[in-house]
Amino acid sequence: ILNVEQSPQSLHVQEGDSTNFTCSFPSSNFYALHWYRWETAKSPEALFVMTLNGDEKKKGRISATLNTKEGYSYLYIKGSQPEDSATYLCALENAGNMLTFGGGTRLMVKP
Amino acid sequence: DVKVTQSSRYLVKRTGEKVFLECVQDMDHENMFWYRQDPGLGLRLIYFSYDVKMKEKGDIPEGYSVSREKKERFSLILESASTNQTSMYLCASRRTGNSYEQYFGPGTRLTVT
Numbered sequence: 001i002l003n004v005e006q007s008p009q010s011l012h013v014q015e016g017d018s019t020n021f022t023c024s025f026p027s028s029n030f031y032a033l034h035w036y037r038w039e040t041a042k043s044p045e046a047l048f049v050m051t052l053n054g055d056e057k058k059k060g061r062i063s064a065t066l067n068t069k070e071g072y073s074y075l076y077i078k079g080s081q082p083e084d085s086a087t088y089l090c091a092l093e094n095a096g097n098m099l100t101f102g103g104g105t106r107l108m109v110k111p
Numbered sequence: 112d113v114k115v116t117q118s119s120r121y122l123v124k125r126t127g128e129k130v131f132l133e134c135v136q137d138m139d140h141e142n143m144f145w146y147r148q149d150p151g152l153g154l155r156l157i158y159f160s161y162d163v164k165m166k167e168k169g170d171i172p173e174g175y176s177v178s179r180e181k182k183e184r185f186s187l188i189l190e191s192a193s194t195n196q197t198s199m200y201l202c203a204s205r206r207t208g209n210s211y212e213q214y215f216g217p218g219t220r221l222t223v224t
Contacts, residue, residue: 031209034213036213036215043218044215046214049212093210097208097209098156099213101154101155102153103153104153
């Protein structure tokens, strides 16, 4: 079983703060790295799928970077809003297209 | 609007009962998955299916079975529910191929008493 780790496990920030969290994974057998956002009482939704070393993707105030050689990805949220409160999951895709998920980072943004 | 639906949002069952969790997707996806999510453990794969009538064990298949008689429907079965199967169960579907995202259902929170 691949070891995909996310840190921190949970995070409390004030509205307007920028924040970031980490997903680390074994750099061998890498195919793609997925980020999902899971809001309470909703389905997890895909944010990004990243495949290339050095990839940087952006969606509004959220962006992600990828380093496949050292085995990590960062997710950044600029100017956090209460609606950003969610659990953020990363998942490593292997060559068989199977996903291994990390434990998630639970973000709570206080107004 | 793509959609994965699950038959129940909340379910309470007694130990020893047989439990069926149903999942339906309307995207004509070949692949379907059942996960469970427990605090601090992330999503763990129970079973998956890459085609009708095909099934493969995931990381934690013990105590579960699955059925995929139609492409759009993937059922998770707990033959004899136990308290350690109290969890959040998520269904997902995905196209075959590289780097496609998974689409998830809203989850079923199962409590076994």
